Amino acid sequence: MRYWLMKSEPADCSIDDLAAMPGQTVAWYGVRNYQARNFMRDQMSLGDLAFFYHSSCPRPGIAGIVCIASTPYPDATQFDPASPYFDPKSSQDAPRWINVDVRLVEKTPFVDLATLREHDSLANMRVLQKASRLSITPVDPDEWRTITTRLMNPKS
DNA sequence: GCCAACGTTGGC
DNA sequence: GCCAACGTTGGC
Numbered sequence: 001m002r003y004w005l006m007k008s009e010p011a012d013c014s015i016d017d018l019a020a021m022p023g024q025t026v027a028w029y030g031v032r033n034y035q036a037r038n039f040m041r042d043q044m045s046l047g048d049l050a051f052f053y054h055s056s057c058p059r060p061g062i063a064g065i066v067c068i069a070s071t072p073y074p075d076a077t078q079f080d081p082a083s084p085y086f087d088p089k090s091s092q093d094a095p096r097w098i099n100v101d102v103r104l105v106e107k108t109p110f111v112d113l114a115t116l117r118e119h120d121s122l123a124n125m126r127v128l129q130k131a132s133r134l135s136i137t138p139v140d141p142d143e144w145r146t147i148t149t150r151l152m153n154p155k156s
Numbered sequence: 157g158c159c160a161a162c163g164t165t166g167g168c
Numbered sequence: 169g170c171c172a173a174c175g176t177t178g179g180c
Contacts, residue, residue: 007178033163056178113179131161133177 002043003139004050005127006066006102015052015063015107024104029075030085031099036136040100041072043138049105051139051147053127061112062147070101111151121146 006028008014018026031037045068052064074095077085090096116122126137 009178035163060179129161131159131178133162135177 001045002048003141003144004039004044004048004068005053005062005125005137005139006050007053007055007127007135009056010054010063011057014054015104018052018064018066018102018104019107021104025069025101027075028099028102029077031075031135032085032087032097033135036134037097039136039138041098044068044072044100046071049144050102052102052104055135059110059112061110061116062108063110064107065105065148066102067105068100069103072098072100075099108148108152111147115151116147119146119151 010017013026018024028040031040048068050066050068051062052066054060054063074092075085075097077083078087078090078095078097079092080086085097087096113128116125117128122128122143125139125143126132126134
């Protein structure tokens with residue numbers, strides 16, 4: 001059981017968009033980075049939990065918690081010439097890109113980037129590093145605990 | 157819109 | 169296999 005942080009542009013798919021999906025589940029398509037792909041392919045397990053992070057938007061931050069709801073399978077968009085994620089070098093026989101399904105667990109109190117930065121114990125988080133572009137990153141269990149118990153608790 | 161970081165591409 | 173050029177990400 002591992003913890004993750006997964007970035008999504010809310011203009012593309014926000015936490016509310018996810019909540020409105022059938023089964024509150026969505027395929028995490030469009031990953032075109034080998035490191036992020038390998039996390040999905042090699043290290044994610046069914047039931048792993050992930051922070052759903054809004055990136056490239058006026059207020060970046062963690063908007064909710066999702067769980068990994070499928071094993072990896074080929075990303076359909078790589079075969080679709082009409083998709084921005086089309087990859088002409090990929091083939092049905094040897095798909096280059098895969099995705100997992102992700103299901104909403106809960107929409108949480110929003111934890112913005114500035115708040116994450118205020119906590120020394122989170123300083124090593126990948127998403128806080130300068131120009132961190134990786135769209136899927138592992139989250140340390142201690143970091144997970146700090147965020148869920150201290151930053152998402154409305155009473156704290 | 158700027159710009160730093162960094163992954164990818166392609167010529168050699 | 170090196171490395172310069174290029175493209176993309178993403179916070180500000």
